[in-house]
Amino acid sequence: xxxxxxxEPIVEVRNLTKYFGxxxxxxxxxxxxxxxxxxxxxxxSGTGKSTLLKLICGLxxxxxxEVILKTKHIGMVFQGSALFDSMNVFDNVAFPLxxxxxxxxxxxxxxxxxxxxxxVGLAGMxxxxxxxLSGGMxxxxxxxxxxxxxxxxxxxxxxxxxxxxxxxxxxVDYILKLQHELNASSVLVTHNLNVIKxxxxxxxxxxxxxxxxxGTSQELFTAEHPYTKQFREGAVHGPMVVxxx
Numbered sequence: 299x300x301x302x303x304x305x306e307p308i309v310e311v312r313n314l315t316k317y318f319g320x321x322x323x324x325x326x327x328x329x330x331x332x333x334x335x336x337x338x339x340x341x342x343s344g345t346g347k348s349t350l351l352k353l354i355c356g357l358x359x360x361x362x363x364e365v366i367l368k369t370k371h372i373g374m375v376f377q378g379s380a381l382f383d384s385m386n387v388f389d390n391v392a393f394p395l396x397x398x399x400x401x402x403x404x405x406x407x408x409x410x411x412x413x414x415x416x417x418v419g420l421a422g423m424x425x426x427x428x429x430x431l432s433g434g435m436x437x438x439x440x441x442x443x444x445x446x447x448x449x450x451x452x453x454x455x456x457x458x459x460x461x462x463x464x465x466x467x468x469x470v471d472y473i474l475k476l477q478h479e480l481n482a483s484s485v486l487v488t489h490n491l492n493v494i495k496x497x498x499x500x501x502x503x504x505x506x507x508x509x510x511x512x513g514t515s516q517e518l519f520t521a522e523h524p525y526t527k528q529f530r531e532g533a534v535h536g537p538m539v540v541x542x543x
Contacts, residue, residue, distance in 0.1 A: 305334065306332065307331060307332050307333075307368065308331055308332065308367070308483045309330065309354060309365065309367055309368070309451060310365070311327060311330070311363070311365055312364050312365075312366065313327070313328055313363035313364075314327045314362075314365065315327075315360060315363050316346070316349055316358065316361055317361050323349050325507040325508050326508070327504075327507075329509065329512075332483065333483055334477075334481055334482070336477050336483070336485075336486060336497060337483075337484070337500050337501075337502065338487075338488065338494060338497060338500070339502050339504060340487075340494060340504070340518075341504035341505055341510075341529075342489060342505070345506075347456075347487040347504055348487060350504070351374065351455050351485065351487055354453060355374050357374075367451075369450040369451060372449050372450065372452075373444035373449035373452050373453070375440050375444050375453065375454045375455065376440065377455045377456045377459050379436035380440065381436060381439060383428050385427075385428075386424065386427050387424050387431070388415075391442045391443045393443065394447055395407050395410065395446060411424065411446065412424065414442040414443075414445055415442050417442070417445070417476065418438040418439075418442045418472055418476075419472065420439065423435070433461055434465035437457060437458075438472060441473075445480060449480075451483040451485070452482050452484045453484075453485050453487075454473065454485070454488075456487055456488055456489075457473065457488070458488065463492060466492060473486065491530060495519070499514070500512070500513075501513055501515050501517075503518075503525060505538050510525045510538070511526055518530065524537045525538055
């Protein structure tokens, strides 16, 4: 009888604690992200979700604990598209290649940029400027720029923030497409129930600077745990204090 081999972790978060001033944002948080996994990190606003991503990719330093990365190839999609308004789509996507030491020729850079734009459904849009794009298109340009260096793990910070439900669904479809085509691990931060419903994956719920619940996205909508019930109902009153008096 063959024994199924478990995937290896590509990220290990160990006992991570982070303060901003006297406020403890994360308290002794530990979890793993496995190869080719898409992990959802959810929670109400202000629970440390975005901070956790910044700690994983090195934009913030922990006060204690550590993040162990099994790869140096990591990309992050920010809440805002963070595009350069003075550059067209091509130059925005090519920016990480042009501004870092690379042995790629101009022709190879062009080929790579056009390939990534095709992957996110923006073929033929390379000469447009950010002010000529819709919100969803800007998000996808951000995706293309993030994957231009073929990361092994992609971090998404509220990728559907500010988008209507239809465009949000399009964005989620592209996240799943990239997950399939790039075979990269992904960590997606969200509080959007519609996004969670569309993605079948493991889920971590943050509350009060700790992991309050962990399970699958399917279990999130069926579990009788008081935290999951309050989250999916969007209830103000419950064990999780949403509005502090």
